[in-house]
Amino acid sequence: MKPVLVVVFYALAFTACKNEEKKVEMPVATTDTAKFTPAMVVNTKDYSCGMPVTAGISDTCHYEGKAYGFCSTECKNEFLKDPKKYLVTK
Numbered sequence: 001m002k003p004v005l006v007v008v009f010y011a012l013a014f015t016a017c018k019n020e021e022k023k024v025e026m027p028v029a030t031t032d033t034a035k036f037t038p039a040m041v042v043n044t045k046d047y048s049c050g051m052p053v054t055a056g057i058s059d060t061c062h063y064e065g066k067a068y069g070f071c072s073t074e075c076k077n078e079f080l081k082d083p084k085k086y087l088v089t090k
């Protein structure tokens, strides 16, 4: 019995170790930007440059409780300088 238990223990330890490796990879991978989908934001176009958000969202911001997507951080910052200006002309 004992050798079997040892094998099981090592198998579990190995599995646990593998899981930990996966957990470490997630925050390291810069795939955060790929998680944004047009369905997550209220705007259909990047207010700063006019690009459709379906072309790709690499940054988002929240303004007055709503999420807005932008093709780049630069566009987001441009929007945040004067959000009302963009929202009024929508």
Ligand SMILES: [Zn+2]
Residues within 6 Å of the ligand: 046, 048, 049, 050, 051, 070, 071, 072, 075
């Ligand atoms: Zn843009």
